[in-house]
Amino acid sequence: MAIFLSDQEKQLINEKRGTGSFTDIYWQFINRAQGHASQPGLRDFQSQQDYWHMAYDYISTAAMIYALKPDKTLGGWIRGAVLELARLDDEEWVGPWYRNHTSEPRIGHLETGHLCWACASALDLAADAFSEADRDEIAAKLENTGIRLCREYLPREDHLNNWHCILTAGLAMSAAVLDNREQMDYAAKMFGYGTELFQPDGSYGESLQYSHYAQIGLFLAYESLVRRDPEYAKIISPDKYGRGVRWTAASYFYHKPMDGWGPYPRPRSANFNDSAALFQPPGDLMLHVNVRCRESLPVEAGLARWFFDTCYTGERASEPNDLASFGFYNNAGFLTLPLLAQAGEALAPAEAGMGELEAFSNGDALMRDRLDGKTIVAVYGGCDDLHVKSHRHAALNSGIVVHNRERMLVDPGHSCYRSLIHNMETKTQTHNTVTFDFEDESRHVSLQQSISSQRRAVKDDMSDNLLSREAERLIAKSVDEIRVVGHDAALSYGKPITSAKRFWILCGENSLFVVDMIKAGKPVRATYCWLLNNRDGLLEFKPVPPDRIVARRGNTGMKLFNLGGGNFSGPTYSFVHDCYHPKPQQRGEGASGSGLIVRWSDKTSSAEKTNIHAIALDTYGHVAGWHLRDADASGGRLEYGKQNWECRSEGETV
Secondary structure (H helix, E strand, C coil): CCCCCCHHHHHHHHHHCCCHHHHHHHHHHHHHHHHHHCCCCCCCCCCCCCHHHCHHHHHHHHHHHHHHCCCHHHHHHHHHHHHHHHCCCHHHHHCCCCCCCCCCCCCCCHHHHHHHHHHHHHHHHCHHHCCHHHHHHHHHHHHHHHHHHHHHHHHHCCCCCHHHHHHHHHHHHHHHHHCCHHHHHHHHHHHHHHHCCECCCCCECCCHHHHHHHHHHHHHHHHHHHHHCHHHHHCCCCHHHHCCHHHHHHHEEEEECCCCCCCCCEEEECCCCCCCCCCCCCHHHHHHHHHHCCCCCHHHHHHHHHHHHHHHCCCCCCCCCCCCCCCCCCCCCCCHHHHHCCCCCCCCCCCCCCCCEEECCCCEEEEECCCCCCEEEEEECCCCCECCCCCCCCCCCEEEEEECCEEEECCCCCCCCCCHHHHHHCCHHHCCCEEEEEEECCEEEEECCCCCCCCCCCCCCHHHCCECCCCEEEEEEEECCEEEEEEECHHHHCCCEEEEEEEEEEECCCEEEEEEEEEEEEEEEEEEEEEEECCCCCCEEEEECCCEEEEEECCEEEEEEECCCCEEEEEEEECCCCCCCCCCCCCCCCCCCCEEEEEEECCCCEEEEEEEEEEEEEECCHHHHCEEEEEECCEEEEEECCEEEEEECECCEC
16 A cells, blocks of 8 residues: 555545545646656756756656546656656765765755655555666665655754755655655654644744755654554654744735736735745645644644645646745645645634734744725834844845735845845845945945854754844734834844844835834944835836835835935836745846836934835825825825824934
8 A cells, every 4th residue: 555645544535536626636646747748757848957856756746646546648648758867977976066975974955855856756646667787776775865864964954944844754755655664753853843843833033945955854754764664653753843834824915917928817925035926835744733733733734725725726826836846936735635625614814813913033023004904014124033044135125015916016036046136135225224324434334234154053952052043023913003123134134233223114005114223333324125016017116306206016105205305316227036946047037127126225324213115005006195294304295185194213212
């Protein structure tokens, strides 16, 4: 009997495959598998991906469909593709050229884990597509290359991050399929370390995208071990990452079509750090949380099912598949059907007790005028010590502003890591936050935030090696129609900055104030940066120097006012990305000018200052009716007819 498809699951799938949305998903998987099998081996003539980055998704999907509906053509494709991988030399299993090929002995990388997943899932689900000699050959490759390379990586680890979870899954899947108890026990221990990456509330310190990539690894490891031997469920648990569904749900904005990606609705989410704006959680991961956390975390389990239904049922895009495996553009993986067949009920965010302001341990905070309202403000700040720190941008106190399902102020996302612009798009000046200039003796200094190089090593007691956060949360509060989030990011700048407080104040659905309170050990000049969304070239942008801009996208308009009397500059042509691709110039990578940066810089230097920006948000036409009244350096009033919101600062009080 296969580990990844029990007889009971197969029976449930056959019972449900003619009912409702299950039918659509079932046939999506069949069509996807047959599409892969229509091309030779792991080649996909419609994709620019290398085989490492699509092998697992293509092979595991085909293997699951083969187990449900055996087909000679599909079986032949699986056999050829898996044997092709099994006959690669060890250097290929180490990964592409940009991985470490010089260590002695060789160590595994992300690609190693994925090749293990591909071969192990096929050996389990499509065993009769192979001869006995084939199975022995594949098993030997998993044992002697896959497991060995994973084991060489895991004990050496001095940088605990998503990689740990992926290599743990490579080890766990291979060991479970081969029934190697010694290696399974070690994988269970590594699984425990992997769950320590998550904050107490399930949020994550790298990014939304990398949280779910890490969770893919952990969920595959859990399913491999527990399906092989249910006794492992007594010593490993998905609860630590299962709690993160609430953060994922708060970070989700909406689905709608995106120019350049076809007619079907696609997701948008808060994409701070290295994360895709086109983000949705992996389908089988959400179902895993729903099934495995139903008793321990019933609310999160229901919310996970709601997320699956939101992203993977109805008129939703089911492509691309070549970006799914590495989490570049998540999809529903090979365990979707068996888990969906036994999934429980859904809980919508309101039913799950989510509010208009949700703030998390990793520093993210999300504000909405209403749960189903028009305006979303996502803020990247600081809170508790972090459990992991990779893939971060120097962008504390930055924010994303959404109105009428249009992202107006955005985070750039990330491009190919081997691109020159990737270094630039991680810097403070390309985000919606503040940079500084000052004179240091005879030298002029431009100051941005730093990105800490702190690393967390695997230890027996993981509680005593958390990573310090370069920002603190000052407030996250909702009163009537007002939502306020504030952080101090002074530590991320270093000297001479002693206080870098920023407050985002959402008033109803149309008015937003951003208040900066700066203190420094010597006079500094602050520059306030704003990144506007022009990813499709359809932004209508009008600068009105010296103190405002007007921007429109779709049926959304925005007026942004600077009340500090600074010098206006811009726009500077920047980059806004949809999702990551490991190669340059691929779909998802924004072109020059896909983002527009405007800035206001203080005219004079000072050691202490307060600056306010006022932002009006409304429909394309109505935004013209919003005006700033009684404005001076202390604040002003946004007004439209009988609507008006006023923000004033006095000393350290707003």
